[in-house]
Amino acid sequence: MLKLSSLAAAAAIAVASVAVHAGEVEVLHWWTSGGEAKSAGELKKIMQSKGHTWKDFAVAGGGGDAAMTVLKSRVVSGNPPAAAQIKGPAIQEWAAEGVLANLDSVAKAEKWDSLLPKVVADVMKYKGNYVAVPVNVHRVNWVWANPDVLKKAGVAGMPKNYDEFFAAADKIKAAGLIPVAHGGQNWQDFTTLESVVLGVGGAKFYTDAFVKLDAKALGSDTMKKSFETFRRIKSYTDPASPGRDWNLATAMVMQGKAGFQFMGDWAKGDFIAAGKVPGKDFLCAAAPGTANAFTFNVDSFAMFKLKSNDAQKAQNDLAAAIMGPEFQEVFNLNKGSIPVRLGMKMDKFDDCAKMSAKDFVETAKTGGLVPSIAHGMAVRPAISGAMQDVASQFWNDDKMTVADAMKKMTAAAATK
Ligand code: GAL
Numbered sequence: 001m002l003k004l005s006s007l008a009a010a011a012a013i014a015v016a017s018v019a020v021h022a023g024e025v026e027v028l029h030w031w032t033s034g035g036e037a038k039s040a041g042e043l044k045k046i047m048q049s050k051g052h053t054w055k056d057f058a059v060a061g062g063g064g065d066a067a068m069t070v071l072k073s074r075v076v077s078g079n080p081p082a083a084a085q086i087k088g089p090a091i092q093e094w095a096a097e098g099v100l101a102n103l104d105s106v107a108k109a110e111k112w113d114s115l116l117p118k119v120v121a122d123v124m125k126y127k128g129n130y131v132a133v134p135v136n137v138h139r140v141n142w143v144w145a146n147p148d149v150l151k152k153a154g155v156a157g158m159p160k161n162y163d164e165f166f167a168a169a170d171k172i173k174a175a176g177l178i179p180v181a182h183g184g185q186n187w188q189d190f191t192t193l194e195s196v197v198l199g200v201g202g203a204k205f206y207t208d209a210f211v212k213l214d215a216k217a218l219g220s221d222t223m224k225k226s227f228e229t230f231r232r233i234k235s236y237t238d239p240a241s242p243g244r245d246w247n248l249a250t251a252m253v254m255q256g257k258a259g260f261q262f263m264g265d266w267a268k269g270d271f272i273a274a275g276k277v278p279g280k281d282f283l284c285a286a287a288p289g290t291a292n293a294f295t296f297n298v299d300s301f302a303m304f305k306l307k308s309n310d311a312q313k314a315q316n317d318l319a320a321a322i323m324g325p326e327f328q329e330v331f332n333l334n335k336g337s338i339p340v341r342l343g344m345k346m347d348k349f350d351d352c353a354k355m356s357a358k359d360f361v362e363t364a365k366t367g368g369l370v371p372s373i374a375h376g377m378a379v380r381p382a383i384s385g386a387m388q389d390v391a392s393q394f395w396n397d398d399k400m401t402v403a404d405a406m407k408k409m410t411a412a413a414a415t416k
Contacts, residue, residue: 022051022052022053022310022314023052023053023308023310023311023312023313023314023315024052024053024054024055024082024310024311024314025047025052025053025054025055025082025083025311025314025315025318026055026057026081026082026083027040027043027054027055027056027057027081027082027083027084027301027318028057028058028059028067028070028071028074028081028083028084028085029057029058029059029067029084029085030058030059030060030061030062030063030064030066030067030085031058031085032058032060033062033245033246033247033266033269033270033273034247034269034270034273034274035266035268035269035270035271035272035273035334035335035336036266036269036270036335038269038273038334039269039331039332039334039335040056040058042327042330042331042334043318043321043322043327043331044056046321046324046326046327047314047317047318047321050317050321052314052317052318055081057081062183062185062187062188062245062246062247063185063187063188063191063246063374063375064085064087064376065186065187067084067085068086068090068381071084071086075094075097075099075304080099080304080305080306081304082303082304082306082311082314082315082318083301083302083303083304083315083318084301084302084304085299085300085301086132086300086301086302087297087298087299087300087375087376087377088123088298088371088375088376088377088378089123089376089377089378089379089380089381090376090380090381091123091124091126091131091132091300091302092126093380093381094131094302095126095127095131095302096126099304099305100126100131100132100302100303100304100305101131101303101304101305101306101312101315102129102130102131103129103130103131103132103133103303103316103319104129104130105316106130106316106319106320107130107319109320110320110323110324112124112130112133112323114342115323115341115342115343116134116340116341116342117340117342117364120134120137120298120340123298123300124300131302131303132300132301132302132303133300133301133303133319133322133323134298134299134300134322134323134340135298135299135300135301135322135331135335135337135340136298136299136328136331136332136335136337136338136339136340137296137297137298137337137338137339137340137356137360138264138265138266138296138297138298138299138335138336138337138375139264139265139294139295139296139297139337139338139356139359139360140191140194140195140264140265140295140296140297140372140374140375141194141195141198141199141286141287141290141293141294141295142262142263142264142265142267142268142284142285142286142287142352143158143159143165143195143260143261143262143284143285143286143287143288144250144253144260144261144263144267144268144271144282144283144284145158145253145259145260145261145282145283145285146253146254146256146258146259146281146282146283147280147281147282147283148256149172149175149177149253149256149258149259150168150172150259150283152175152177153168153171153172153174153175153177153259154171154175155168155171155172155259158283158285159285159288160285160288160289160291161199161288161289162199162200162229162288162289164288165260165288166232166236168259168260169236169259169260172236172259172260173236177256177257177258177259178236178237178238178252178257178258178259179236179237179258179259179260180233180236180237180258180259180260180261180262181237181238181241181249181250181252181253181257181258181259181260181261182233182234182237182238182241182244182249182261182262183241183243183244183245183246183248183249184237184241184242184243184244184395184396185243185244185245185246186388186389186391186392187374187375187388188246188249188263189388189391189392189395189396190373190374190384190387190388190391190392191262191263191264191372191374191375192230192233192262193226193230193374193391193395194206194210194295194372194373194374195262195287195290195295196226196229196230196233196287197209197210197223197226198287198289198290198293198295198370199229199287199288199289199290200222200225200226200229200289201217201222201223201225201226202289202293203292203293203363203367203368203369203370204367205217205220205222206293206295206370207370209223210370210373210378210379210387211370211371211373211378211379213379213383213413213414215410215413215414218406218409218410218413219406219407219410223406223409224402224403224406227394227402227405227406228402230391230394230395231394231395231398231402233262234395238258242396246263246266246267247267247270249261249263250263250267250270250271251270251274253282254270254271254274254276254281254282262287264297264336264372264375265284265336265337265352265353265356266335266336266337267336268282268284268336268350268352268353269334269335269336269337270336271336272333272334272336272350273334278350278351278352279350279351284351284352284355286359292363292366292368293363293368293369293370294356294359294360294363294368294369294370295370295371295372295377296360296369296370296371296372296377297371297372297375297376297377298340298377299337301318301319301322303315303318303319323341325341325344328340328341328344329344329345329348332349332353333348333349336352336353337353337356338353338356338357338360373387374388382415382416383412383413383415386412386413386415387409387412387413389412390405390408390409390412391409393405393408394408
């Protein structure tokens, strides 16, 4: 009896102490597919276990274009969420508006400087102060495949270059299946184009064209060949692809309707959420010609300035949880990405993730590690947005010439 009542008292104290600091965190993200939603759910669980209330602010739309539009209107009306999925150079733009919170106290306490690659930490800081916290490292230059489709079509293995890729695509077509599952949305078109540019031109060319925005590179024969290759890939997609969400394209590969998909490794999150086993039910490989390169895409949450102390406490707890080893493991196991926190054990991760972790380290040494332009890592959003539009215009209009596309792309890259 005594024991029970003291237990009850202890529980009451625990509840009270949680309640004292409990706050609400409203988190804007665009993680709504099977694997994405499971991953976001892990963050919600951690925050709830700390006594906070999670207010989900999910804006559907892969790549986050829709989410960013909604975010702008919320911030402009003076009502920002606690945290928002903001990445790459966009973090600097938001910070320059003076709306982001300073996370230095939690960053110091949790030793972020020693737990993050410097290149990543720099992106999370504005004028030397942390304003965002990174979640993961996605690799974008992947191609996914259904092994049964390859077998049926008589394709021996994953294509290492575009000659092999198109030979395989022809065989899949001849077998009556769809060679390439594609979702015709601007960001997916651009995701494919960036992998093609990397595969055709290599990491140095990619950097010149898509990071340095060098007009010579954008007007070169290598760029011409890239656009030609990109257009040829389109001829292996199905007529129903316009507007399709990326996860529905992934489902076509899962179901054996299509052979390949060009997509970042969030696709693996969806394969896994559907119970599929890598190496058995689906295959992963670097996109043709890109085995020695790695287009990185680091998801991160920027925190907005909030007034209430409880809300700030909840926000700091969220930031600490995101960088914590427990979250970094469970989130990335579900998301298809690898932890961004250094020194994490990879033993629970699958072979695709292990390959990604190894290639991340190796390409960083050889110059093959490059920022994804299609996922907001390489240049300001105004520029990448304009370039993305050109990629889609070309993809959608078979009459547009390659020369025209190159001219338009060069002009878009010069967006002020
Ligand atoms: C990317 C994002 C990923 C994934 C993907 C599709 O931009 O970094 O986490 O969500 O969009 O929605």
